Amino acid sequence: MIADVLSDATERMAKSVDAAKEDFSEVRTGRANPALFARIMVDYYGSPTPLQQLASLQVPEARVILITPYDKSALKDIEKAIVNRPDLGVTPNNDGNIIRITMPELTQDRRKEYVKVVRGKAEEARVSIRNIRRRAKDDLDALKSEVGDDDVARAEKELESLTKKHIDQIDEALTRKEAELLEV
Known part of the structure; x- marks a missing residue:
């Protein structure tokens, strides 16, 4: 029974770490x-x-993404969905067949803003892991x-070491992402 509680907590914490890393990947860098x-x-x-079910995404250059829809009739809808995401800060160019997106250069202020966003996502992940620990401790x-x-x-000591291990993984991913964001 104790092993079940610990394995469930480990699995959930690993999923939280994976979700945090996925969230970090959505915060853009210069590429x-x-x-x-x-x-x-x-x-x-x-x-x-x-979007990934409707089109292929290619990166022919460091700051350019090409979106090629499988169904040309979806082109306008894809363009509209991208425009409606102001957090991306991009403007799509539609030539009738593909959508070309040129990523703007990141200013130092924008980079610092992104670092704050990533830190917030890391804290959310840490809170998630602590909540998993609390539920496992109650169990x-x-x-x-x-x-x-x-x-x-x-078992509680083992749970604490699991919690520390997973929080450290989030902190390592955060450090790597911050370095990536601040790299000019």
Whole structure:
């Protein structure tokens, strides 16, 4: 039972770390990255559809992304979905067949702004991991009458080390992303 609680907590914490890394990848650096457009939802025939299901994304140059829709009739909808995301700070150019997006140069102020955004996402991930730890600790406390105080105390120490390990992973990813953002 204790092993189940700990393995469930480990699995959930790993998912939180993965989600944080995915969130970090959405914050842009100086290079064009298709991950920036991963969560864009396009209104395609009345239903929200992820952009990656409607078009191929290519990076022919460091600051250029080409979006080639599989269905040419979706071109206007894709363009509209990109324009409606002001956090990207890009303007799509539609030539009738493809959409070309040139990523603007990042100013130092914009880079600092992105660092703040990434730090906020990292803190959300840490809070998520702490919440998982709290739920697992509550589950372990509920097992005290069945397995004994010593086993629960050992499990709680293991839970703390798991929590520290996963928070450290988030901090490492944050440090790498900050360095990437501030690199000129």
